[in-house]
Amino acid sequence: MDYHSPYFFGYVIGFTHLLGMVAALHAVLTVRTAQGAIAWAMPLLFIPYLALIPYLVFGARSFNAYIKARRQANQEMHVAMANLNWRPWVEEALAARESDSYKALRAMPKLGRMPCLANNQVKLLINGRATFDAIFAAIDKARQAVLVQFFIIHDDIIGRELQQLLLRKAGEGVQIFVLYDRIGSHALPASYVKELRDGGVQVKAFATRGGWFNRFQVNFRNHRKIVVADGEVGFIGGHNVGDEYLGGNPRLSPWRDTHVQINGPAVACLQESFAEDWYWATRELSPLILQDTYPDNGVLCQLLASGPADPQETCSLFFVEAIHSAVHRVWITTPYFIPDEAVFAALRLAVMRGVDVRVLIPARPDHRVVYAASSLFAFEAVRAGVRMFRYQPGFLHQKVVLVDDEVSAIGSANLDNRSFRLNFEITLLTVDRAFADQVEAMLQEDFSHSREITAEDSRDTHRLQQLGMRIARLISPVL
Structure with a gap:
């Protein structure tokens, strides 16, 4: 074949446009929203030379296949958790108190998969120093188990501080579980993870599917930030683990963020969310620890864990x-x-x-x-x-x-x-x-x-x- 022939280039251009049409049809049939389908289909039809490779890397995924696998894992996890008989106890013993403000959110009881629970103590943590000081203090006091989940973990000053604290607690016999997102933490070196594993920390990357090609998958990321110590105190908010969250990036400093510390029955729901993600990544259950008693009064809380495998948005x-x-x-x-x-x-x-x-x-x-x-x-x-x-x-x-x-x-x-x-x-x-x-x-x-x-x-x-x-x-x- 004469690769310099104009006919050859004509065949290539025609074949590229044909592939673009097929990919555009695939986008229309599989992309979850009309806006997303249009955003992919139009460039695939008119400029397939520029759009095909990005679509194959970022867009061409079987969402239905993923959602089925995720739901199956969730179902298996909940069957395993049912034997622990922890959630019915929490719901029966600590039913949410009457609240006109909560009643105004009429869809919330059905929208959230987790119960609305009273008798929680919550503390507002403003910016990185207050957040990491509180998290590190809670981990330092732990005697049974620590759950750590972040979208981003960096191998920098604060990242290594967390690493060394977890290694020390693992050496004391505390069970440590660390879950990070593979894409969000793409810059995390293998040596950081290996040192944790060698020190007895159970650590896993969250990925929607295995293999090298998944490093380019930007959809279905685990953006949650959760820390739980001994089932007693939990943390949730916007901070990841990185020096920029403490003002370490001059271009973005000072970094403005907020976290919350939780004590009370809602911490059980944080453990459930972590257990769901950990089970997806490992097919094993992380520990679920319940406290014997809770204060008689406190804040009404509901955890809302959301994701692409939900039956609704x-x-x-x-x-x-x-x-x-x-x-x-x-x-x-x-x-x-x-x-x-x-x-x-x-x-x-x-x-x-x-x-x-x-x-x-x-x-x-x-x-x-x-x-x-x-x-x-x-x-x-x-x-x-x-x-x-x-x-x-x-x-x-x-x-x-x-x-x-x-x-x-x-x-x-x-x-x-x-x-x-x-x-x-x-x-x-x-x-x-x-x-x-x-x-x-x-x-x-x-x-x-x-x-x-x-x-x-x-x-x-x-x-x-x-x-x-x-x-x-x-x-x-x-x-």
Whole structure:
């Protein structure tokens, strides 16, 4: 065959377009959302030379096959857990108290797979130093088992500090279980993991499927951040393990984030979430430890574990329900503001009801394409009456929702399609006036260091920047 013949190049071009048509049809049939299907199908049809390889790496996955495997693993895990007979005891002994604020979230009992439980003690941990000091102190006191799960673990100062603490506790006979996401922690060297294993720590990477090719799989990531010590104290929030979370990255410093410490029956739900992910990764159960007694009063809490294997879009529906329940206020902080149509419609309707709707986002980008798409959505939200703010001192990474006077939610979920449909997330919903007052004071401080986005900001944006924002929005469903 004459590879220099124009006919050969014509065959190649024709075959490439044929492959693009097949891939576009595959995207239409398999991608979970209409927006995502369009985002893939259009470039596959018109510019397959640029879109085919990204689609084969990032998009061409059998979601149905994955979801079936994940659900099967979850079912096996729950059958094994049923023999431990722990969850019925918790539900019967500590039924949630009556709460008008919780009743306003009418879908939550069915939306969340975990029970709403009273008698919890919660502590707000603002920024990295307070968070890691509390986590390390809890691990240091552990005598039975420690569960550690993060999306990102770096081999840096704070990462090695965690590593050495876990090795020391393993040497004392404490069971240590570490789960990290393979993509989120792609830079974690094998030597870091080997040292943990050699020291008696059980450590595993979360991956949707095995093999070298999976290193390029960006969908279905485990974005949860969980630490549990002895089944007594748990932690949840936005921090990963890395020096940047303590201000170590000058470009993004000071890093603004929030975590929560939990004591009480809700810690059992944190253990359940970890056990589910650990079982998927290892086909073994991590330990479940229950305390003998709990305080007679405390905060009403519900853990909301969401992910792509859910029968419904749990994370997106939570935001919709929380916004719809608001009577006079809903404040949201998120590093990535890329709402889907349902969430954006809920925000607009809340404004029309007279609700004080505020959204706080970063002034500095950590991902420029996401930042561009987020900026366009922010301008559209401002035109709809939503008050949008940009946090000025450093990068804002916290994920917080405050509704009216009692309801708050803090966890790992961002306000974007990846958290709504592609990532495993976990959020702590609290119903308590005193704790909500603390969250309000924290957010008021954040707003005081922020600049409100105005309609003039949109008009003053250069046309090339506007074009970039619109292109970024086109691919926002797959960001």
